[in-house]
Amino acid sequence: MAIPIESSPPPGWDREGIDGLLGLFPPGRLSEIVGPRSSGGSSLLLALIARITTSDSGGGSGGGGQVAFVDGMDALDPASAASAGVDLSALLWVKCGGRLRTALSAADLLARCPGFSLIVLDLDELGPIPASAQMRLQRAVEGGDTALVVRSARHREGSPASLVVATRRLAPRWMGLRPLTRLAGLRTEVSIARSRLHTLSCLGRGQGEESWTLDWTL
Amino acid sequence: MTRIACVLTTTGAATEPSAQSALLEVALAHSPRVEDAGAGRLYLDASGLQGLFGDEPRLAARLHRAAAAAGWPARVGIAGSRLAALAAAHMGPGATVVEPDGDAAYLAVAPLSLLDLSEELTARLSRWGLRTLGELVSLPTAGLFERLGGEGVWLQRLARGDDPRPLASWKPALLFEESAECEWGAETLAPVVERLGELAARVCERLGERGLAADGFEWVCRLDGARVHDGALAPAVPMTDGAAVAGLLRLALEARPPRGIVRALTLRARPVRITATQESLTDRSRPSPRLLAATLNRLVALVGADGIGAPALLDSHRPDAVGLGAYAPPLSFSPPSPLRGDRILALRRLRPPAPAAVTLASGRPVALRSSRLAGRIVAGVGPWRSSGEWWSQHPWLQDEWDVELADGTLCRLAHDGSAWHLAGIYD
Numbered sequence: 001m002a003i004p005i006e007s008s009p010p011p012g013w014d015r016e017g018i019d020g021l022l023g024l025f026p027p028g029r030l031s032e033i034v035g036p037r038s039s040g041g042s043s044l045l046l047a048l049i050a051r052i053t054t055s056d057s058g059g060g061s062g063g064g065g066q067v068a069f070v071d072g073m074d075a076l077d078p079a080s081a082a083s084a085g086v087d088l089s090a091l092l093w094v095k096c097g098g099r100l101r102t103a104l105s106a107a108d109l110l111a112r113c114p115g116f117s118l119i120v121l122d123l124d125e126l127g128p129i130p131a132s133a134q135m136r137l138q139r140a141v142e143g144g145d146t147a148l149v150v151r152s153a154r155h156r157e158g159s160p161a162s163l164v165v166a167t168r169r170l171a172p173r174w175m176g177l178r179p180l181t182r183l184a185g186l187r188t189e190v191s192i193a194r195s196r197l198h199t200l201s202c203l204g205r206g207q208g209e210e211s212w213t214l215d216w217t218l
Numbered sequence: 219m220t221r222i223a224c225v226l227t228t229t230g231a232a233t234e235p236s237a238q239s240a241l242l243e244v245a246l247a248h249s250p251r252v253e254d255a256g257a258g259r260l261y262l263d264a265s266g267l268q269g270l271f272g273d274e275p276r277l278a279a280r281l282h283r284a285a286a287a288a289g290w291p292a293r294v295g296i297a298g299s300r301l302a303a304l305a306a307a308h309m310g311p312g313a314t315v316v317e318p319d320g321d322a323a324y325l326a327v328a329p330l331s332l333l334d335l336s337e338e339l340t341a342r343l344s345r346w347g348l349r350t351l352g353e354l355v356s357l358p359t360a361g362l363f364e365r366l367g368g369e370g371v372w373l374q375r376l377a378r379g380d381d382p383r384p385l386a387s388w389k390p391a392l393l394f395e396e397s398a399e400c401e402w403g404a405e406t407l408a409p410v411v412e413r414l415g416e417l418a419a420r421v422c423e424r425l426g427e428r429g430l431a432a433d434g435f436e437w438v439c440r441l442d443g444a445r446v447h448d449g450a451l452a453p454a455v456p457m458t459d460g461a462a463v464a465g466l467l468r469l470a471l472e473a474r475p476p477r478g479i480v481r482a483l484t485l486r487a488r489p490v491r492i493t494a495t496q497e498s499l500t501d502r503s504r505p506s507p508r509l510l511a512a513t514l515n516r517l518v519a520l521v522g523a524d525g526i527g528a529p530a531l532l533d534s535h536r537p538d539a540v541g542l543g544a545y546a547p548p549l550s551f552s553p554p555s556p557l558r559g560d561r562i563l564a565l566r567r568l569r570p571p572a573p574a575a576v577t578l579a580s581g582r583p584v585a586l587r588s589s590r591l592a593g594r595i596v597a598g599v600g601p602w603r604s605s606g607e608w609w610s611q612h613p614w615l616q617d618e619w620d621v622e623l624a625d626g627t628l629c630r631l632a633h634d635g636s637a638w639h640l641a642g643i644y645d
Contacts, residue, residue, distance in 0.1 A: 018561065037591075038628045042564040042645035066504055066547050075566040077642065078529035078540045084562040088529050092545045094517055095525040105520055113513040115505030124566070145503055169626050172597070180599045183620040186563050186628060186644060216563035218620075218644075 021190060021212050022048050026162055026197060027117075027147045030138040034128075034155040035167030040188030042075075043084075043216045044167060045120060045151055050085035052117050065117025068092040068110045072103040072123040092116075100126045104133050111140035111148060119148045127152025128159070135160050155193065164194040170213070185217040219318060221265045221274065222385070223249070223296045224303035225281060227258035237290045242388060244284045248277070254388040261303065263385055264296050278313035297321050299381040301351075305332055321379025326352030333373055339366075351377035394432065394487040396420045403442070403479040410439065410480050411471055415464035417485040422460035425489060431456035432487035435463060441478035449474060454514045454546060455507035456492050462508040469515050504547050514545070535606050536614055537632065537641065538567055563644055571632060571639035583619055583631060588640045593623035601633070620644075 025031050025048060035041040052065040064087055069076060074095045082088055094110075096103040100123070107121045119141070123129065127150065134150070138160045141148045155164055168189045175182040192210035225241055241260055245252040248271065251263035264277060271277045278294045285292035295306025297316035305328040306314040316324045328351045330343060348354055354377045362370040375381070396417040404410045414437060425432055433456040439447040451470050457463055467485075505513070517526050527542030574588035583595050600619030607613050618641065619631040628644035 038626060038644055040563075040645065042566055043562065046564050047561060073566075074569045075642075076529070077538070077565045077567045078531055079538075080562060080564045081529070082531060084564065088531070089543075090547070091528055093527060093529045093542065094521055096521060097525065102520060106517055109513055109516050109520070113505050113509045115503050115510070117503070172622055172626075172628055174597060174599070176599075180597060182599055183628065183644075214561060216561050218563045 018047060018212065018214060019051075021165075022051050024163060024165075024192075024195075024197065025118075025147050025149060027145045028141055028143055029147065029162035030134060030141065030160060031147065031149045031163040031165070032155060032159065032161040033149060033151045033165045033167065034153065034193070036153055036169070038186065039167040039169045040186060040190070040214060040216055041151055041167045042122075043186075043188075044165070044190060044214070045122065045149065046081050046084040046086060048149065049081065049091065049118065049120065050087075053087040053090040054085050064090050066090050066092070066115065067118045067120065068094065068116050069120045070094045070096065070103050070107045070110065070122065072096050072100065072121070072126045073098055075122065075124060098126065100129070104129060104137075107137060107148070108140060111137055111146065114144050114146065116146050119146055121148070121150045123150065123152045125153050128154050128156035131156060131158045131160070161194070162196045163192070166191050166193040173215070183218055185215055187213065187215050189213050219265065220298060221263075221296060221318075222298070222300055222303045223262050223264040223278065223281060223294060224300065224307040225260050225262070225285060225292045225294055226304065226307040227285075227290055227292045240288045240290055241285060241292060242390075244281070244288050246388075246390070247284070248281060251385050252388050253385040255300075258292075259304070260388075261300055261385060274315045275313070278315055282313040297324065297379070299376075299379045300383075301325060301328075301332060301376050301381060302379045305351075308332060322355070325377055325379055326350065326355070328352075330354065333376065335373075339369075392428070392430075392489055394421050394424055394430075394489055395484060397482065397484040399482045400480055403481055405479050407471060407475050410476065410483065411464075411468045413483050414467045414471070414485060415460070417483060418463040418467060419460035421485055421487045422458050422463060425487060426458050428489075429491070430489040431458045431492045432463075433457075433490045434488035435467065436486045436488075437467065438484045438486075439476045439480045440482040440484075441476060441480060443478070445478060447476035447478070447480075453507075453511040454544075455511060456490050457507065457511065459508050462511065465512055466515055469512070469519065473519050510547070535604060537604070537616055537618075538569070565630065565642045566645050567642045568640055571641045574631065574638045574640045576631060576633075576638040583621060586621070586623065586629075586631065586640070590640055591623065591627060591629060591643070593625055593627070595621045596624050597622040600631075 033041045033044060049067050053067055054064055067090060069091055071093060074097060076093060078088060094106045096106060107119060110119050137148055170187040170189055172186050173184040174180040175184045190212045225245055227237060242252060242254060245260055245262045249262040253261040255261060267277055271280055274296050278296050281294045293307045293310060294313045295303045295310055297303040297306050298318060298321045302316050302321035302325055305325055306316050330348060330351060354374055359371060359374060362374060398413050398417055435451045437449055441447055449470060451466055453466060528545040530541045530543040532539040532541050572588045572590050574586055576583045577585035583598055585594050586592060598619050598621035601617035603617050605615040615635050617633040621631055622628050630641045632639045632641040
């Protein structure tokens with residue numbers, strides 16, 4: 001059983017910003033990132049993977065972790081991932097070709113192979129997955145050090161996820177006046193739709209304040 | 219006192235690998251230190267062998283007979299240095315021994331060609347009128363150094379029979395192979411898997427005794443009717459665990475079972491030496507090699523070999539130029555690289571790009587219709603034009619547009635000169 005240890009964050013760690021948000025995804029639990037198209041869910045996912053694979057900025061743990069990315073729709077763009085800071089050599093990419101059952105089987109196999117710091121099940125519009133499958137995945141990672149994050153467009157009631165993060169599109173950012181010259185990024189809002197964790201209070205946020213406004217750049 | 223024997227093939231067998239390996243086996247049966255000089259020539263340490271084979275003439279004669287018995291007649295020379303032994307083998311009748319301390323006198327009449335000189339140096343020495351090693355020795359060392367540098371002085375030392383280099387020991391390649399016969403023939407997979415598991419345990423035990431691991435396994439099943447079913451397995455990490463290897467072999471055989479009654483089995487391992495490393499206390503955990511290898515094999519069976527690996531960016535400007543490399547987590551601790559990324563807006567690729575119908579107004583897209591997305595375009599920038607590989611068989615050309623649909627979706631459209639595609643969705 002992983003025991004969370006409270007320690008001083010490293011210099012430059014933005015406790016109330018994205019670092020605090022990414023630190024919420026608990027090891028040994030199932031978490032979800034839900035949100036429609038162009039709401040920043042995949043960007044948030046890449047930021048989480050980058051944090052785990054490359055840096056020790058995650059609060060004192062050294063060495064990059066290994067991440068398994070079960071790609072339900074074969075949608076991962078490695079160029080975006082590399083730009084986001086993901087160490088591609090630490091990433092195991094499993095392409096499932098749009099087959100939900102294959103993606104679930106792959107995630108189940110990986111969840112039973114301890115040692116990965118993070119397993120991502122990116123389903124997008126293939127999801128949400130049946131609650132029974134979610135329960136099976138939750139049981140597989142329970143008590144270990146692996147965080148399991150499911151990315152889907154919609155949230156299913158009855159999910160055993162310990163943390164559900166919802167993303168919402170606010171506005172794109174364009175450069176130039178009319179005519180526009182370039183897409184500069186996207187502003188999104190991330191909120192905690194549901195949490196069974198006790199770490200939110202550590203971030204100095206009270207009930208109803210669990211939301212972050214994030215600017216993603218292109 | 220150093221004594222070296224040279225075995226030199228007499229026929230045109232110098233380029234035959236089988237001749238060389240046969241002669242190496244002959245030499246290894248007589249001396250523990252053998253040097254493979256290549257091209258039908260080898261040297262062996264002849265010191266201290268009197269107790270085993272008698273004096274040197276007897277040893278030379280014995281080597282001469284043994285080479286002939288192996289099917290590759292050879293001449294043998296024994297002397298105090300490599301070059302003198304080679305000269306004795308080259309110039310002698312069959313088995314020649316140069317008396318101790320007689321190397322210089324024996325080499326004096328030997329031809330320069332024994333030195334294996336480059337064409338340029340051979341021509342140069344020829345222009346100087348040198349034909350024998352004795353003539354090279356008679357040259358003043360200082361003058362030779364001025365003209366040929368250190369190489370000239372070294373050649374002169376060799377020509378005197380002064381060669382301080384020890385023999386570079388040749389060792390036969392280790393073969394980790396085990397075979398078993400199925401006396402009654404195995405008609406189902408279970409006994410085949412069981413026998414292969416036994417072979418894997420024996421091979422892994424032998425590997426472990428030598429501190430080695432295997433990064434590849436090959437098996438051959440001999441079937442009825444002189445047919446053969448073979449296959450190979452490359453675990454994600456080098457392995458020495460017989461049970462884990464047996465599990466991988468079972469998965470591989472289940473994926474591609476032999477079609478017929480199996481009469482005999484052979485399992486061969488490719489040995490590698492792995493360096494023991496110490497894990498860091500602060501390092502993040504990594505999957506155990508055994509479990510990872512089994513998991514990767516199951517995933518390959520699930521999604522196919524081309525659907526799993528570590529993503530790799532290809533050295534190309536072609537859109538979506540990515541490949542899949544072998545996923546191999548490092549076995550040793552490596553310091554973490556600093557987080558260099560920023561909050562990057564991710565693009566979700568559509569593979570293959572979805573064909574799209576795009577309505578244009580004044581050359582700009584104003585509406586999109588595809589199987590994945592449809593709607594009015596409220597904002598857009600482009601075209602970002604790119605092209606490449608026009609010099610190859612597969613040139614490409616693409617105009618890209620970043621557009622926002624009325625429902626707020628941000629996506630990337632691409633036009634390849636003939637048709638529109640939905641390349642990806644920003645998320």
